[in-house]
Amino acid sequence: MKGDSISIHLSGLRQRFNGVSVLDGIDLDVRAGTTLALLGPSGCGKSTLLKLLAGLLRPDEGRVMFGSETVADASQCVPPEARDLGMVFQDYALWPHMTVAGNVSFPLEMRGVPRAERATAVADALALVGLREMASRRPSALSGGQQQRVALARAIVARPRVLLFDEPLSNLDAPLRASLCEEIRAVLAQLGTTAVYVTHDRAEADALAHTIVTLSHGRVEHTVHR
Template structure:
């Protein structure tokens, strides 16, 4: 296992600052998701770790070994890193076994050892017996598994994933999430996983690093990023929910009494009394006999529940999940079981 440390990393392309002074640790054996919208800098950060880009400022260390800074750059092939790309990067003229074996052949590993290792990793990714299959005979999910097997066969201590599930349909993505979790348990490798899909990040990683415009906004366990976002940008990007205006009336420890839309309730977080922005998640709201007064705007059936969109007296909108679908235009009341006061600078 390898510890990665990025210190004050910056990288620009002309006038565009892709990574802006990012400092981030990746503990040995951790699974960290780099999450954010397109253009936030997550792929550039991954490429800096891989060695495909050089930092303009800052440095990267693997354990205590300097890997890159503006003056020195260890080449990618010397970093002991395995990479799984969105495009799979498989050779169509080779069969499955030949694709997987390629890293071992470049090391001049003995043929018997290659055959054993290839069989082992194909078993791990669920492709036992597929050695002789052509790449064009495989489904998208199977091709992704071959790319993963090729990465694993080299015994990499660091594995980097660049949007690996972006080209798969919903059902294959769900299946591959289970594969990646199992690979992490089996190998104990330090994994860095780039995605714009928050559901993937929350399901897979033990740490989520949220980026925006090249800056690191928050790094925390998935539950904390979801329930206690560091700012409004993180709150708006991760999960469903609404940010409404209100005020902190009183605060005691980690809990506050807040007021919004003419209703008082409790919320986590807070600080000194005054204006506040409050995050309300759909699962923490329910139709009730009292609470917020709101007018139903519309509802969409999402399978087990209706996603109901409502307007508060302030004109701000919130969303809740309900088994029943109240009629559009109806005035209802909403009870809140959990809320978060978004920290201010």
């Protein structure tokens, strides 16, 4: 089931908002098929860095590379939909009017995948997160943990090269956080996807990540390889 993993390289990345420097020269590498956790105090620029990876923001300076492909630098910025990535956010961001299957199928529809192929891929993704029985429910009829598993299924259904997580478990209670964290780790290991995972929670970073990077004042404060 593993696809071709890619590495991520960030060099000299700078981002200012209204003249205030938020990221001040970030150099980072994520090895292909590994998970990098980003830790750091509130406001240190974690989500900003994730948005630069996603293409939701264009860096003021520096370069973002996915494998050997430059996806952002001074002269270009590849839009999110052309970066072949999946994202999971703190607030799930599911579409309430769609069923679970509809939510998970959506990225495939955007990519023009034929209906029969979509049905198989959606069933596979839901099976991976243990929600096969919930395909026809609405998100409002699911628990928070189940909703986040739907968001995970939606992020992986198209087997993207890169997965980005922004505090995906922060809205859940502690026991559920631990079990979902383990599920995310297992899914990432099974798919071999390169991932960047933002969290406030050291235990989550320890459980999931091959590399833990702490940001402080817009810079990499330290890096631990595990």
